[in-house]
Amino acid sequence: MSSNSAYVAASATPAPALSVQEQILRRRPVQDAAPRFLQPVENGGVRLLILENISQQAVSAFRTLGFHVDHYTTAMSEKELVEKIPSYHAIGIRSKTKITSKVIAAAPKLLAIGCFCIGTNQVDLNAAAAAGIPVFNSPFSNSRSVAELVMGELVALSRQLFDRSYELRNGIWNKQSKGCWELRGKTLGIIGYGHIGSQLSVLAEAFGIRVLFYDVINIMPLGSARQVPTLTALLSEADFVTLHVPELPETTNLISTQQLKEMKKGSYLINNARGKVVDIPALVEALKSGHLAGAAIDVFPSEPGSNGAPFDDKLNPWASELRGLHNVILTPHIGGSTEEAQRMIGDEVAQALSSYLGYGSTLGAVNFPEVDLRAITAEQGTQIRICHVHRNKPGVLRQINEALSPYNVEKQYSDSKGEIAYLMADIAGVGKADVSKLQELIDATDANILTRFLA
Numbered sequence: 001m002s003s004n005s006a007y008v009a010a011s012a013t014p015a016p017a018l019s020v021q022e023q024i025l026r027r028r029p030v031q032d033a034a035p036r037f038l039q040p041v042e043n044g045g046v047r048l049l050i051l052e053n054i055s056q057q058a059v060s061a062f063r064t065l066g067f068h069v070d071h072y073t074t075a076m077s078e079k080e081l082v083e084k085i086p087s088y089h090a091i092g093i094r095s096k097t098k099i100t101s102k103v104i105a106a107a108p109k110l111l112a113i114g115c116f117c118i119g120t121n122q123v124d125l126n127a128a129a130a131a132g133i134p135v136f137n138s139p140f141s142n143s144r145s146v147a148e149l150v151m152g153e154l155v156a157l158s159r160q161l162f163d164r165s166y167e168l169r170n171g172i173w174n175k176q177s178k179g180c181w182e183l184r185g186k187t188l189g190i191i192g193y194g195h196i197g198s199q200l201s202v203l204a205e206a207f208g209i210r211v212l213f214y215d216v217i218n219i220m221p222l223g224s225a226r227q228v229p230t231l232t233a234l235l236s237e238a239d240f241v242t243l244h245v246p247e248l249p250e251t252t253n254l255i256s257t258q259q260l261k262e263m264k265k266g267s268y269l270i271n272n273a274r275g276k277v278v279d280i281p282a283l284v285e286a287l288k289s290g291h292l293a294g295a296a297i298d299v300f301p302s303e304p305g306s307n308g309a310p311f312d313d314k315l316n317p318w319a320s321e322l323r324g325l326h327n328v329i330l331t332p333h334i335g336g337s338t339e340e341a342q343r344m345i346g347d348e349v350a351q352a353l354s355s356y357l358g359y360g361s362t363l364g365a366v367n368f369p370e371v372d373l374r375a376i377t378a379e380q381g382t383q384i385r386i387c388h389v390h391r392n393k394p395g396v397l398r399q400i401n402e403a404l405s406p407y408n409v410e411k412q413y414s415d416s417k418g419e420i421a422y423l424m425a426d427i428a429g430v431g432k433a434d435v436s437k438l439q440e441l442i443d444a445t446d447a448n449i450l451t452r453f454l455a
C-alpha cells in the first residue's frame with residue numbers, strides 16, 4: 001500500500017513543473033550519463049492515434065519525441081477504428097472508445113494502448129495481452145480531487161447548505177442553526193485508507209477533525225489519525241462516515257441496514273467510492289427515519305451513459321425517493337472531475353506510453369508483467385535493446401539466450417503474468433546485419449508474440 005508515499009509526495013514543497021518530455025527522460029533510473037531515447041530499428045517512424053480530446057500537452061510531448069500524431073477530439077466506433085487502426089503503433093483513448101478484440105485483430109502494428117482515464121474496462125485486456133499489447137492508465141491521478149470534494153461535502157452536510165440554498169433559490173428565507181454544526185472536534189470515520197482516504201485524513205485534521213479509519217490491511221496512520229480494528233468500532237464512534245474502498249465482491253453493500261443501525265444517531269454518510277458499496281434502499285430508510293442526518297452520494301449502482309440522460313426510477317428504482325430527501329447531496333460521479341486531475345492523467349499516461357515505446361518499460365501496465373531496465377546512455381552507441389513479448393512456457397529463455405549467445409548481453413530481465421511473459425535485454429556491439437539475423441531467429445521461436453528492436 002503506497003498511501004503514505006502518496007501523501008508525502010502531495011504535501012512536500014512543490015518541485016518546479018517539468019514538461020511531460022522532461023518527465024519521461026528524468027524518470028529513468030538514476031545513472032551518471034544521459035539516457036538515450038530509443039527508436040525502432042526497422043524503417044518508418046512511430047504513429048500514434050489520439051482520440052477523445054486528450055490533453056494538448058501530451059500531444060505536443062509525443063511530437064517532441066519524434067512520433068507522428070493524429071489527434072481527434074471525438075471517440076470512434078468499432079467500425080471506424082477497424083478501418084483506421086491498421087497503420088498505427090499506439091492509440092490513446094478515454095472511456096468512450098471501445099477497443100474490442102475485433103479492433104485488436106485489425107491492428108497488426110499496434111504496440112500499446114493508453115487509457116487517459118482511471119478505468120480500463122473499455123479495452124478487451126485479455127485480447128490486448130494475447131496480442132502483446134500492454135495497456136496503461138492513470139488510476140490515482142484524481143485522488144486529491146476526491147479528497148477535496150469530501151471536505152466540501154462535510155461542511156455542506158453539517159450546515160445543511162444544499163437545503164438552505166434550495167429554499168432561497170425558491171424565494172424562502174429560512175435562517176436557522178438547529179441541527180447545524182462546526183466540523184471542529186467532530187469525528188470522521190474513513191473506510192479504506194488508500195490514496196484518497198489518506199489524503200482526506202490530512203485535510204480533515206487541518207480542520208480540527210478527529211480521524212479514525214478502518215482498512216483490511218494495517219496501515220501507518222498519518223498525523224494523529226487512528227486505525228480501528230473493526231468496521232463496527234468505526235461506525236459507532238464517527239459523526240461522519242466516508243467510503244474509499246474499491247468495488248469488490250466483499251465491498252458490495254458494505255454499508256447496509258445493520259451497518260447503518262450501528263452508526264450514531266444524527267451522523268452522516270458520504271459515498272464517493274463505487275455505487276454498489278452502499279445499499280441505497282437501506283440508506284433511504286435510515287434517512288427517512290431520521291437516524292441519519294444527511295448523506296452525500298456521488299456514485300450509483302447504475303449511472304446514465306451520457307450527460308442529459310435521466311436519473312430516474314427506470315435507472316435505479318429508488319431514484320425519485322432518494323431525490324426527494326432532505327440534506328442529501330447527489331452529484332453525477334464528479335469526485336475526480338477537475339482540470340488538475342485531467343492534466344495529471346494526461347501527463348502520467350503520456351509518460352507511460354512514451355516509456356514503453358522508447359524504452360520498452362511496461363511499468364504501470366494493467367494487463368502485462370511489469371518489466372523495466374536501466375536506460376542505455378547516449379555514450380553506449382552500439383547497444384541495442386530487445387523487447388520480446390512471448391507466451392509464458394518452458395524453454396523460451398534457453399532459445400532466446402542461444403540466439404543472443406554470440407553477443408555481449410549487458411543486462412537482461414524478464415517476468416510473466418498469466419500466459420504472457422516479457423523479456424528485455426540490452427546487447428552490445430551489434431551491427432545492422434546482426435539485427436536482421438536476430439530478428440529472424442527470435443521471430444521463429446514458437447512462443448514469440450511480438451519482438452521489437454530499439455536503438
Ligand SMILES: NC(=O)c1ccc[n+]([C@@H]2O[C@H](COP(=O)([O-])OP(=O)(O)OC[C@H]3O[C@@H](n4cnc5c(N)ncnc54)[C@H](O)[C@@H]3O)[C@@H](O)[C@H]2O)c1
Binds near residue numbers: 142196273
Ligand atoms: N467518485 C469518483 O469520481 C472517484 C474518483 C476516483 C476514485 N474513486 C473510487 O474511490 C475508491 C478508492 O480509491 P483509492 O484510489 O483511494 O483506492 P486505493 O486502492 O488507493 O485504496 C483503497 C483502500 O481500501 C482498502 N480496502 C479494500 N477492501 C476493503 C474493505 N472491505 N474494508 C476496508 N478497506 C478496504 C484497501 O486496503 C485500500 O487501502 C475506489 O473505489 C475508486 O474507484 C471514485
